[in-house]
Amino acid sequence: MEKLTVEQGVKTPYISFSHDSGVMELKGKSIPENSIEFYRPVYAWLDEYAKQPKNKTSMIVQLEYFNTSSSKCLLDIFRKLEPLLKDSKSEVTVTWLYEEDDEDMMEAGEDYQTIVKLPFDIQKIS
Amino acid sequence: MPDIYKIYKDLEQDEIILSFKGDITQDLLSSVFSIMESRLEQEDKPQLKKKFYHILIECLQNLYHHNETMNAEENESNGSAIFMIGRGENNSFRIITGNFILNSNSEILQTKIDKVNGMNAEELRAHYLDKLNTNEMTEKGGAGLGMIDIARKSGHKIDYNFHKVSEKYSFFSLVVTVQ
Numbered sequence: 001m002e003k004l005t006v007e008q009g010v011k012t013p014y015i016s017f018s019h020d021s022g023v024m025e026l027k028g029k030s031i032p033e034n035s036i037e038f039y040r041p042v043y044a045w046l047d048e049y050a051k052q053p054k055n056k057t058s059m060i061v062q063l064e065y066f067n068t069s070s071s072k073c074l075l076d077i078f079r080k081l082e083p084l085l086k087d088s089k090s091e092v093t094v095t096w097l098y099e100e101d102d103e104d105m106m107e108a109g110e111d112y113q114t115i116v117k118l119p120f121d122i123q124k125i126s
Numbered sequence: 127m128p129d130i131y132k133i134y135k136d137l138e139q140d141e142i143i144l145s146f147k148g149d150i151t152q153d154l155l156s157s158v159f160s161i162m163e164s165r166l167e168q169e170d171k172p173q174l175k176k177k178f179y180h181i182l183i184e185c186l187q188n189l190y191h192h193n194e195t196m197n198a199e200e201n202e203s204n205g206s207a208i209f210m211i212g213r214g215e216n217n218s219f220r221i222i223t224g225n226f227i228l229n230s231n232s233e234i235l236q237t238k239i240d241k242v243n244g245m246n247a248e249e250l251r252a253h254y255l256d257k258l259n260t261n262e263m264t265e266k267g268g269a270g271l272g273m274i275d276i277a278r279k280s281g282h283k284i285d286y287n288f289h290k291v292s293e294k295y296s297f298f299s300l301v302v303t304v305q
Contacts, residue, residue, distance in 0.1 A: 010156060031159075031183050033152055033190055036263055065176070067183050068271035072263055101172055104180065104279065115255055 001052075004045045012038050013063065017045055022054030022090070026077075027062045030070035039073040046080040053090040057081065062097040062125075063105065071108075078116040085118055093119045100126050141213040150190050150207050150225075158186065162211065178219050178304045181279050182211070185221045185302055188272045193225040218305035227298045232288050235298065239284050242277035250278045276302055 001019035008014035013028040032038045049057075059081060066074065084090040096112065098105035109122040137145060144161065146154070162182060166175045186209065193207045207225035214220045227235065245253060254274045261270040277284055285301040 011159075031187075033155070033187055065180055065183065067187055068275050069187070069263075071258060071271065071275075072261070075258060102176060103173065104176060111251070111255060111258070115259055 001048060004042065006041075015042065017042070017049070019049055019054065022057045024057070024059045025062075026060070029064050030066040030074075032067075032069070035067070035069040035073045039070075039077070042073075042077065043080065046077065050080065050084060050089075053084050055090060057084060057090045057092040059092070059094045060097065061094065064099075064102075066108075075112070075116070078112065078118060082117050093121065096120065096122045097125050098122070100124055137210075140210075142210050143212060145208075145210040147206060147208045149205050150186075150193050150209075152190070155186050155190060159183065174219075174304070177279055178221075181276055181302055181304050182221055184272050184276050184279075185209070185223055185300070188276075189223045189225055192227065214303055214305075216305065218303050221302045221304065222300065224297060224299040226291070226295045229290065229294060229296050232296055232298070236286075236288065238273050239286055242274055243283045245277070247278070247281075250274060254278060280304055 003019065004015060004017040006012070006015035008028045009032075011029060011031045011033075013026050013030045015026055017024040030038075059077075061074070078094065081092045081094075085092040094112075094116070096109035098109060106122065106124070109120070113120040113122060143165070144158070146158070148154075159179070159182070162179065166178065169175050189207055189209060193205060207223065209224070210220075210222040212220045212222065242250060242253070254271060257271055257274060273284070280302050282303040282305065285303075287299045289297040289299070291297055
């Protein structure tokens, strides 16, 4: 399966999702006015990945800002990974990274941790 | 000739640091974010900077999504709105927006804002998570979370006003405090 790589944009994040390694990175800013357009190919890739996932799937999120439109899309991404864990198709973990002093981003991680049914690790980076 | 000095003085008095009236486009939003990012480089409170930036994005994107284009008979300026960024008391910032909306939408909007204004931090969080979980995305990419998010991040009451301009439209203004 092809790797999904999206270069960082002014309003959109860097994305690197690899089927080979099972590692999915999402970094930067996510503030597009219409996030559905941006995330549509990401969803499609995940749907494809779900057919034959790696034993371990590691989602790493490191964002500076994201708008509420993106927050919904992020949730939808996590929701696509939940069934993999639930049906024991893959050991899925999420690592949420936030910069020291960025309380808002830490709280955002806690928000998702509360509602996402995946092992959700929130880590501070100095 | 318009009294430019008067306009300037009024803006100075209200401590406005950036102001725009015109069509709200994606390019405009990108430029404003860019400008404010550099402007705030010098501010020494990283937390406030991030908070401000985050709220600015939500306010302007709300404006972009919900701004009504009044038809030509009702108003000379189509699709134009206003926003301003100003300083407030105690080293705070104010983000101010103004746009036309349909009167038929005013009540829902007012209810939404009154609701979040009446909630404490915990209630806002629960409300946000509930909506995040249950809301459908609109085709424009709206998640219906903007006001809740703004209220949460601002920590202050959202000030607003509806000014009826015709049977069909009102002018809706919003002031968000960031401190």
